Amino acid sequence: MRLSNRILNMQFSPIRKLAPFAAEARMRGVKVYFLNIGQPDVKTPSAFYDAICNYRPEVLEYGDSQGLQALQESFIEYYKKWGTEYTRNQLFITNGGSEALILAFTVLCDAGDEILSPEPYYTNYNNFAQQADAKIVPFLTKAEDGFHLPSKEVITSSITNRTRAILISNPSNPTGTVYTAGELRMLADIAKEYDLFLISDEVYKEFVYDGLQFTSILSLKDIEDRTILIDSISKRYSACGARIGSVASKNADFNYNIMKLLQARLCAPGVEQIGAAALKDTPDSYFEETKAEYQARRDIIMEGLAKIPGVVCLKPSGAFYVVAKLPVDDAEEFAKFMLAEFSHEGKTLMVAPAGGFYSTPGLGKDEIRMAYCINQEALKDAMNILALGIEAYKAKKGLK
Numbered sequence: 485m486r487l488s489n490r491i492l493n494m495q496f497s498p499i500r501k502l503a504p505f506a507a508e509a510r511m512r513g514v515k516v517y518f519l520n521i522g523q524p525d526v527k528t529p530s531a532f533y534d535a536i537c538n539y540r541p542e543v544l545e546y547g548d549s550q551g552l553q554a555l556q557e558s559f560i561e562y563y564k565k566w567g568t569e570y571t572r573n574q575l576f577i578t579n580g581g582s583e584a585l586i587l588a589f590t591v592l593c594d595a596g597d598e599i600l601s602p603e604p605y606y607t608n609y610n611n612f613a614q615q616a617d618a619k620i621v622p623f624l625t626k627a628e629d630g631f632h633l634p635s636k637e638v639i640t641s642s643i644t645n646r647t648r649a650i651l652i653s654n655p656s657n658p659t660g661t662v663y664t665a666g667e668l669r670m671l672a673d674i675a676k677e678y679d680l681f682l683i684s685d686e687v688y689k690e691f692v693y694d695g696l697q698f699t700s701i702l703s704l705k706d707i708e709d710r711t712i713l714i715d716s717i718s719k720r721y722s723a724c725g726a727r728i729g730s731v732a733s734k735n736a737d738f739n740y741n742i743m744k745l746l747q748a749r750l751c752a753p754g755v756e757q758i759g760a761a762a763l764k765d766t767p768d769s770y771f772e773e774t775k776a777e778y779q780a781r782r783d784i785i786m787e788g789l790a791k792i793p794g795v796v797c798l799k800p801s802g803a804f805y806v807v808a809k810l811p812v813d814d815a816e817e818f819a820k821f822m823l824a825e826f827s828h829e830g831k832t833l834m835v836a837p838a839g840g841f842y843s844t845p846g847l848g849k850d851e852i853r854m855a856y857c858i859n860q861e862a863l864k865d866a867m868n869i870l871a872l873g874i875e876a877y878k879a880k881k882g883l884k
């Protein structure tokens with residue numbers, strides 16, 4: 485008996501790959517700061533739970549395939565703030581942003597088709613694309629440029645007759661980069677010129693710092709029929725376990741055809757949709773406080789990194805991640821070293837080696853991604869441990 489090449493060619497998550505080393509460290513009594521995963525520690529608004537507690541239908545039935553009407557309407561209302569009015573036939577509730585991406589790729593791609601994305605990118609895009617027998621084709625962005633987009637010529641040089649879409653995560657996971665209005669404009673022009681869709685994964689759009697103005701794909705009115713917006717309540721409302729997201733488009737063909745997939749998978753989780761619909765009354769102060777907290781943490785990380793000789797990391801403006809180039813030969817080996825061999829006052833940390841966020845072999849070998857989802861005191865301690873760990877690793881390996 486054999487399994488599909490599709491599954492055999494898929495990768496395990498680089499974010500969770502070192503978990504057994506972390507488990508062993510904890511068994512030895514070492515405290516591990518988990519900077520490897522973007523699991524927010526911010527409280528989920530109580531409105532979510534209040535709504536669920538009061539929901540007692542006699543039968544928990546299947547819901548509408550396109551989503552609970554009240555939830556669709558609350559998302560539609562939310563996007564008005566970003567200048568776009570969707571209808572209920574243009575915005576669909578999904579099992580998280582993850583399912584939204586898989587559905588979008590399946591609608592757009594035949595076997596062998598390509599989706600262009602700036603590298604490094606959210607590593608799960610690979611497996612989502614492979615479910616549609618498609619693949620992510622990267623174009624390079626660099627730590628030295630704050631991972632901003634390269635020129636139009638560099639991007640278009642990767643376009644082939646199999647390219648169906650350009651995909652960005654904005655603000656970006658893993659880099660925290662927030663693309664400028666000019667960068668969005670360039671992508672829109674490329675999409676028009678080469679007849680492509682532009683998919684924007686904006687699950688972190690509420691987390692943009694330093695008073696920066698976020699440019700959503702929704703502002704690109706001249707390519708409305710080619711844009712696909714991916715969203716989720718996972719990060720926005722710190723509700724990752726609810727598994728509620730959305731995919732929205734003004735392309736009639738896309739919307740007509742995605743219904744086949746939505747109907748086949750029946751519906752998104754019913755109870756969680758009730759909870760999610762209640763989040764519409766979350767006050768602005770929730771986002772302001774959350775944003776201020778993440779920004780302060782970002783600053784702690786940047787201060788910590790600035791003190792480590794040889795680190796390259798421009799200050800990111802969004803999401804809750806940074807990718808830093810370290811003065812080490814192999815970031816994965818370093819990450820393992822931190823868990824298996826190093827501790828300071830009984831503590832260490834877990835980071836994600838950034839190689840897993842690149843698809844070009846060898847890239848990101850000296851980079852790590854850190855998520856700042858732990859409290860400020862812990863983060864200060866973790867940055868001190870990182871600096872000491874790098875020194876110890878360099879000494880062990882005889883690196884300058």
Ligand SMILES: Cc1ncc(COP(=O)(O)O)c(C=O)c1O
Pocket residue numbers: 522579580581582583606653656657685687715716717718724727728729
């Ligand atoms: C960029 C990006 N897109 C999508 C997702 C998936 O989110 P969800 O929990 O809504 O499936 C994540 C999760 O970390 C993410 O970082």
